[in-house]
Amino acid sequence: MIERIIIAGSGGQGVMLLGKVLAQAAMRQGRFVTWFPAYGPEVRGGTSYCMVIISDWEIGSPYINKADTLIILNNPSLERFKGRVKDEGLLILNSSLAKAGANKRIKVLQFPFTDIALKLGNIKVANMAALGCYLGAKKIITIQEMLEVFRFMAPAGKTNILEVNEKALQEGAKLGDG
Amino acid sequence: MIERIIIAGSGGQGVMLLGKVLAQAAMRQGRFVTWFPAYGPEVRGGTSYCMVIISDWEIGSPYINKADTLIILNNPSLERFKGRVKDEGLLILNSSLAKAGANKRIKVLQFPFTDIALKLGNIKVANMAALGCYLGAKKIITIQEMLEVFRFMAPAGKTNILEVNEKALQEGAKLGDG
Amino acid sequence: MEKIFFRPEALYDVPTHYCPGCGHGIVHRLVAQVIDQLGIREKTIGIAPVGCAVVAYDYWNFDCSEAAHGRALAVATAIKRVRPQNIVFTYQGDGDLAAIGTNETIHAASRGENLTVIFINNAVYGMTGGQMAPTTLLGQKTSTTIDGRDREKHGYPLKISEMLALLPGVYYIERVSLHNPQEVLKTKRAIRQAFENQINNSGFSLVEILSPCPTCWGLNPKESLDWIRDYMQKEFPLGRIK
Amino acid sequence: MEKIFFRPEALYDVPTHYCPGCGHGIVHRLVAQVIDQLGIREKTIGIAPVGCAVVAYDYWNFDCSEAAHGRALAVATAIKRVRPQNIVFTYQGDGDLAAIGTNETIHAASRGENLTVIFINNAVYGMTGGQMAPTTLLGQKTSTTIDGRDREKHGYPLKISEMLALLPGVYYIERVSLHNPQEVLKTKRAIRQAFENQINNSGFSLVEILSPCPTCWGLNPKESLDWIRDYMQKEFPLGRIK
Amino acid sequence: MAKIIINQDKCKGCFLCVSFCPKGLIKKSAKLNKRGLNFVEFDDRGECIGCMQCAVICPDCCIEVYK
Amino acid sequence: MAKIIINQDKCKGCFLCVSFCPKGLIKKSAKLNKRGLNFVEFDDRGECIGCMQCAVICPDCCIEVYK
Amino acid sequence: MPKKKILISGNEAIAEGALQAGCSFYAGYPITPQNELIAYMAQYMPKTGGVFIQAESELAAINMVYGASAAGARAMTSSSSPGISLKQEGISYIAGAELPAVIVNIMRGGPGLGNIAPAQSDYFQATRGGGHGDYHTIVLAPGSVQEAYDLAQTSFYLADKYRMPVMILGDGILGQMMEPILVSHKSPAANRHNKQKPWALSGCKGRKPNIIKSFALAEGALEELNLKLQRKYKVIKNKESRFENLFLDDAKVVLVAYGTMARIAKSALGRLRLAGKKIGLIRPITLWPFPERAFCLRNKRIKYLVIEMSYGQMLEDVRLTVNGKAGVEFLGRSGGGVPSEEEIINKVKKIL
Amino acid sequence: MPKKKILISGNEAIAEGALQAGCSFYAGYPITPQNELIAYMAQYMPKTGGVFIQAESELAAINMVYGASAAGARAMTSSSSPGISLKQEGISYIAGAELPAVIVNIMRGGPGLGNIAPAQSDYFQATRGGGHGDYHTIVLAPGSVQEAYDLAQTSFYLADKYRMPVMILGDGILGQMMEPILVSHKSPAANRHNKQKPWALSGCKGRKPNIIKSFALAEGALEELNLKLQRKYKVIKNKESRFENLFLDDAKVVLVAYGTMARIAKSALGRLRLAGKKIGLIRPITLWPFPERAFCLRNKRIKYLVIEMSYGQMLEDVRLTVNGKAGVEFLGRSGGGVPSEEEIINKVKKIL
Numbered sequence A, B: 001m002i003e004r005i006i007i008a009g010s011g012g013q014g015v016m017l018l019g020k021v022l023a024q025a026a027m028r029q030g031r032f033v034t035w036f037p038a039y040g041p042e043v044r045g046g047t048s049y050c051m052v053i054i055s056d057w058e059i060g061s062p063y064i065n066k067a068d069t070l071i072i073l074n075n076p077s078l079e080r081f082k083g084r085v086k087d088e089g090l091l092i093l094n095s096s097l098a099k100a101g102a103n104k105r106i107k108v109l110q111f112p113f114t115d116i117a118l119k120l121g122n123i124k125v126a127n128m129a130a131l132g133c134y135l136g137a138k139k140i141i142t143i144q145e146m147l148e149v150f151r152f153m154a155p156a157g158k159t160n161i162l163e164v165n166e167k168a169l170q171e172g173a174k175l176g177d178g
Numbered sequence C, D: 001m002e003k004i005f006f007r008p009e010a011l012y013d014v015p016t017h018y019c020p021g022c023g024h025g026i027v028h029r030l031v032a033q034v035i036d037q038l039g040i041r042e043k044t045i046g047i048a049p050v051g052c053a054v055v056a057y058d059y060w061n062f063d064c065s066e067a068a069h070g071r072a073l074a075v076a077t078a079i080k081r082v083r084p085q086n087i088v089f090t091y092q093g094d095g096d097l098a099a100i101g102t103n104e105t106i107h108a109a110s111r112g113e114n115l116t117v118i119f120i121n122n123a124v125y126g127m128t129g130g131q132m133a134p135t136t137l138l139g140q141k142t143s144t145t146i147d148g149r150d151r152e153k154h155g156y157p158l159k160i161s162e163m164l165a166l167l168p169g170v171y172y173i174e175r176v177s178l179h180n181p182q183e184v185l186k187t188k189r190a191i192r193q194a195f196e197n198q199i200n201n202s203g204f205s206l207v208e209i210l211s212p213c214p215t216c217w218g219l220n221p222k223e224s225l226d227w228i229r230d231y232m233q234k235e236f237p238l239g240r241i242k
Numbered sequence E, F: 001m002a003k004i005i006i007n008q009d010k011c012k013g014c015f016l017c018v019s020f021c022p023k024g025l026i027k028k029s030a031k032l033n034k035r036g037l038n039f040v041e042f043d044d045r046g047e048c049i050g051c052m053q054c055a056v057i058c059p060d061c062c063i064e065v066y067k
Numbered sequence G, H: 001m002p003k004k005k006i007l008i009s010g011n012e013a014i015a016e017g018a019l020q021a022g023c024s025f026y027a028g029y030p031i032t033p034q035n036e037l038i039a040y041m042a043q044y045m046p047k048t049g050g051v052f053i054q055a056e057s058e059l060a061a062i063n064m065v066y067g068a069s070a071a072g073a074r075a076m077t078s079s080s081s082p083g084i085s086l087k088q089e090g091i092s093y094i095a096g097a098e099l100p101a102v103i104v105n106i107m108r109g110g111p112g113l114g115n116i117a118p119a120q121s122d123y124f125q126a127t128r129g130g131g132h133g134d135y136h137t138i139v140l141a142p143g144s145v146q147e148a149y150d151l152a153q154t155s156f157y158l159a160d161k162y163r164m165p166v167m168i169l170g171d172g173i174l175g176q177m178m179e180p181i182l183v184s185h186k187s188p189a190a191n192r193h194n195k196q197k198p199w200a201l202s203g204c205k206g207r208k209p210n211i212i213k214s215f216a217l218a219e220g221a222l223e224e225l226n227l228k229l230q231r232k233y234k235v236i237k238n239k240e241s242r243f244e245n246l247f248l249d250d251a252k253v254v255l256v257a258y259g260t261m262a263r264i265a266k267s268a269l270g271r272l273r274l275a276g277k278k279i280g281l282i283r284p285i286t287l288w289p290f291p292e293r294a295f296c297l298r299n300k301r302i303k304y305l306v307i308e309m310s311y312g313q314m315l316e317d318v319r320l321t322v323n324g325k326a327g328v329e330f331l332g333r334s335g336g337g338v339p340s341e342e343e344i345i346n347k348v349k350k351i352l
């Protein structure tokens, strides 16, 4: 098994975190995993992204030319990365902020993650909704495993934030699994 | 012909200049010549020296391990360099400020160059008296040739200095030739 | 209707890479406006720093050189000496001018080089993601002063303009701010003065500009301006220093 | 009869390489005397500069480190931070402290490092044979200012002590001179003060000492002292600066 | 009577112009520009006094003022 | 009554002590020391006041003072 | 020793490894792509009671490391290419004064300001002494985040053992990427004073003064120091070279690559082996001393393919090692370009 | 052109050669053993209407040279080993920005403060890019004061031709010694503006703005710059290598030495030839590009004896050139030690 995921969005959307929890979960499964961020002036203003590779074998470059999955949270990121997914790959798209046209080359799952997050009362959990959607669709990590990672990484005493993250994850998972 | 000369004395005694006029004269003869100074902190306080090589062939290192001739103007320099002359080499010594014992290995010419200079009215020309002595003894450059160098190198308008230098040279030459 | 405010010729009509609300954008425009107004665009040579403004030459429509981090004033010194007829200025951040480049700054000033210096004090290293700058305020949190700058551990904010003012080679120093449109206009006047001084051969002129870095300060653009007004100004008082 | 003046224990009984009449010799002794008198020889760590005093460690009877040219205060900062119980001082020439080392000097001072700095201002680069120093007087001839230092071409003499005095991290700065025995004794008092400050954890202390370099000035030793009195003092006024 | 023209493609949505317009004539737009950023819109209700506050503070030189 | 002892081997002949002795008790020697330098001599005519001027100015720490 | 698995970036792993090794002094100046290292040190060094200083420049930082090491601390600095160039004088001084110190270079594209993309174009500088004089630094090139952590610890051990600067040479990818690693859980302080340093500056109470210096003016003294250094370097060449060899037994083409480049080479190797091609790999872990013994020079039909994120710097060491006894080919890109698996595979196919 | 014979030191000859070549900007910082060069510039540069600056540091000096060159001047700096280490970042920037510049290194003993005796231990630094990134400087190694004067002129020509830094690499002996040289008497100003530099900064009147930079952030841009540099280096390797060969026809042992070391090797060669020994000599004049074509690799029984004032730096270039096709021996001393004629002769006798 090797899964290459590019996660992209704007600065405040928590794409780095999304990648990190995913990587954490893969690590806990005992798999090989790499997480690689955009860094430096690239990050100024525009889009932010990270790349996660989860594999049963040793991983070479953590840099992804062609991804198995794209998780895209806004429009500029879509513009930048839409060509970077393999044929028959998966695109998880935040339809609150971006729209993808019909596409036969790849599978597209678009849902309004930002709106979902707003409904849950915290716009910042759009990323977790997207993550849930991804896990629902690809199931390389169970929601249960991911929730354990959440609990492990959550700052002590911030249970309310934990809760809304969990909810977003589960909402997303339902959509992805659907 | 190759002649290697080490010239040493204290900071103010003009040993660098002595070496330079000698090198100039050799250059005007069309010979190969190098002049090499002590430099850097070596010069602080203690002794100062330079090395001149005059040759009919291309010169390798300008540094002299064993000299054909030593021209020594004070005692610390004598201590430092006395072992650095070849067997049957020549030592020109300023007996005003240093004394060499009897020595069969080398030829020693010692005269009170500082006193001679004082008598001529300028202590600074002791170096030229020593140079004269050397040329008188070794005759690789004529006094005439050297006087031309003096005139060429003398700062314009300073004829009185030139004169006393010339006198010192000639006094020295007489001693060396004697 | 007449166009009374427009993009100056010295500023290319391209978007910048700066974060929303970044002070660099304002100052780039002010410099360009002054250069246009003085009619010196065709003889100006700008030195871009290493810092967020590293590609200032992509925005300015006149000759420019990059300088290694902190060495802008060494580069500028040489250019001005080689071409005294040109107008030469440096544009530098606080890290560039007052940390790694302190030596070049002080000695160019001490030599009294006839140069103009635009000094962007945003109390932080923007380009590298928000570490402590020499100008970081006591208590200010940065990625290398996680619990806030502590004078015991990290030393005091450095007022390099005040130090430079002591040098006989320095002709003009003023500290200005961007925290509202009025202050921006004062900043423009100071920049103009600093260029005029060079034109008049008066010697070393420096304008220190308190400038917002919303990204590294963790504030939104307006809050950033207020932070200058409420905190930064206290440590770095505005006005003519020399 | 009692011995009332003698070689301090902290000064080895060896000849130095300094030229006759060189101020370094005097200050080496003063430092050693103060260290003896404060009883701190066994916990003192000295940083020798690159300059004529490069081998000061051959003369001082306590732990010493060399520092690269200009970097003495970076080296000292680290030593003091690693070993706060030790007494750490730097001994630096004007080239070392105020030319190549300006940055390290200013930032160590700005951080308020609890260090003692002995700053030998002889208005020239002694070690390298007498080039212009940042402290060279206007009009003074050196091998790189053949017709005398000219402010247009070579800039102004740098009063770094006055600049440092502006920094909140700096506790004590005094400028003293060696031009006669009375001044030498004042110098000793200032050096003592600067060490006591460190013992008391008061922070950065610097003593600037106007010091003769007969060799590079082309004067005899006594004339050199007179030159300090008659000229150097005017540019570098003596007394407490902070 | 005065007016401003906002270059919406260059606007980064810092909203400083919004904060400083004495007449409250600049508003955040609901739309995103092609760079994906929230831009601002001029509410031309004829109240603009051409004071240039907005243009002077704009870090991206997006605003032209006419009077 | 006081006196000084000069370490003549270390003396470099800078003559600063000569300049500053208020009693004129220090003289340039006619001899050279083993390093080839002109040293100085103390003229012990019983006038030394132990003021230490000579010792304080000596760059080479050649002078001990007794009182 | 209990071990724990954590997800961490290469930059942070180096910092954490250093802290575990008892590093008690860090001075650095920000530069991309190594900022996570300095940030980690800023946060955790004070917690272990050590000293963290954000220096005013790279020059100050390296000279602070010199000072801290002179005072007996395990000391470290880090930077990226342009900043490392600025440290060259200081590194030469550390080598000359025989001080232990660890210097980290997370390389980026050069020359000049270049860019912040990963690169391996400072190999010459690291292995040939970018500073002046006949000195060397031991150069360690981790190929994974785990190894970055491990070698950070090794680096202090080697630095102390030989009293010399040790460089950890990584690139922007290695510095930025996160991977799971096993960390040990002893207290860093335990490591700190496990090595007596009688030569260090601490005040001369009860002993003769110590002097730390690289200056040697007396006739012959500097030559003597240099001969001493050369003897030390010889011992290190014999004892300390490290490498990883894969599938050399039957290999017809041997890839030679280090650091991040070796990871990509390994992926290519895997694909080539799956396709039945007889390919091997040598991954130098020490770049100086270069692991000459990894090369078996009996089989003259072997071809070596050196792969670098540069235009051929390690290539020279391979050529010097092989010394004409086998073919040496090269594949390299620079300025942020990274040879891809595909490029490697194509090149190998051409050679086969 | 009228010529005049003068007695002058190597340091001064380089300065005078530079002035003759139209060098109109010099910035430097004092350091032994190159102080005569800066003193000469201080005295004579203003007389030719050029700019002399005693910089506050070597760092400032190299960056001033960067600026002066960006503004179109023929610009130069000089220093000795520790000061050259400090210039490495700046040299890398000059290479990256493709600016012409001349840098003089009058080497002294290292590492660290070392001493001020002559040395050749910065060969690696000079030829392998002591700074970061895949760049090169042309390195010229004069063997006499005359050649120092001549190559100083050449260096500006090459720097302008290829828009890159050129280094003159000498040692303390060459810098300090005086020899007679022939100097030409044209006016330096004549040389100054003989090369148009349309890329230089002068104000953008009548043209598009010029930009001098080494930064290239856009994807692929830095790789492109690097490829351009590599193409340039290839041309230089083909066209610009220089050397002096002596008695190679029948030589059984060929001495390889440069600079001052070659002078001593020549003296030894003379004595050996007088004694009937078949000895030859290769004296590289360009150290980068290394003059590979000076080596004839057909005769496999030739032995090369590399002689350096270092522990074997040029040795690597000789070994890379010979590539196992002939024996390579080495004789070297460092830290101020200079192999003597006798040592060379003894070594040769052992090899023969």
Ligand SMILES: Cc1ncc(C[n+]2csc(CCOP(=O)(O)OP(=O)(O)O)c2C)c(N)n1
Pocket: C049, C050, C051, C052, C053, C069, C092, C093, C094, C095, C096, C097, C120, C122, C124, C125, C126, C127, C128, C133, G029, G030, G031, G032, G058, G082, G083, G086
């Ligand atoms: C020699 C060197 N050191 C460090 C860096 C990394 N660096 C780039 S910009 C910068 C500091 C930026 O801060 P500042 O000068 O205040 O400018 P700002 O980005 O805040 O405008 C640093 C440390 C570099 N490029 N070169």
Ligand SMILES: Cc1ncc(C[n+]2csc(CCOP(=O)(O)OP(=O)(O)O)c2C)c(N)n1
Pocket: D049, D050, D051, D052, D053, D069, D092, D093, D094, D095, D096, D097, D120, D122, D124, D125, D126, D127, D128, D133, H029, H030, H031, H032, H058, H082, H083, H086
């Ligand atoms: C990096 C470096 N640059 C230059 C030098 C040469 N150098 C040695 S000492 C010195 C200056 C000495 O002047 P100062 O610091 O005033 O000390 P002084 O000798 O006057 O006491 C210089 C330039 C050096 N050793 N290292």
Ligand code: SF4
Pocket: A044, C017, C018, C019, C021, C022, C023, C024, C052, C122, C126, C127, C212, C213, C214, C215, C216
């Ligand atoms: S990081 Fe700060 S200084 Fe840099 S562009 Fe963003 S706001 Fe401006």
Ligand code: SF4
Pocket: B044, D017, D018, D019, D021, D022, D023, D024, D052, D122, D126, D127, D212, D213, D214, D215, D216
């Ligand atoms: S050169 Fe000057 S500072 Fe140096 S030892 Fe001589 S007198 Fe002292």
Ligand code: SF4
Pocket: E002, E003, E004, E020, E021, E022, E023, E024, E025, E026, E047, E048, E049, E050, E051, E052, E053, E054, E055, E065
């Ligand atoms: S010009 Fe003044 S009134 Fe008009 S929109 Fe701008 S800020 Fe508002």
Ligand code: SF4
Pocket: C021, E006, E010, E011, E012, E013, E014, E015, E016, E017, E018, E039, E040, E054, E057, E058, E059, E060, E061, E062, E063
């Ligand atoms: S100030 Fe400029 S960039 Fe900011 S919101 Fe207004 S128009 Fe847009």
Ligand code: SF4
Pocket: F002, F003, F004, F020, F021, F022, F023, F024, F025, F026, F047, F048, F049, F050, F051, F052, F053, F054, F055, F065
């Ligand atoms: S102690 Fe005073 S009186 Fe005695 S010799 Fe010295 S200076 Fe003269």
Ligand code: SF4
Pocket: D021, F006, F010, F011, F012, F013, F014, F015, F016, F017, F018, F039, F040, F054, F057, F058, F059, F060, F061, F062, F063
């Ligand atoms: S002051 Fe000291 S060194 Fe100078 S002459 Fe007197 S005793 Fe000798």
Ligand SMILES: [Mg+2]
Pocket: C051, C093, C094, C095, C120, C121, C122, C123, C124, C125, C126, C133
């Ligand atoms: Mg800043």
Ligand SMILES: [Mg+2]
Pocket: D093, D094, D095, D120, D121, D122, D123, D124, D125, D126, D133
């Ligand atoms: Mg000095």
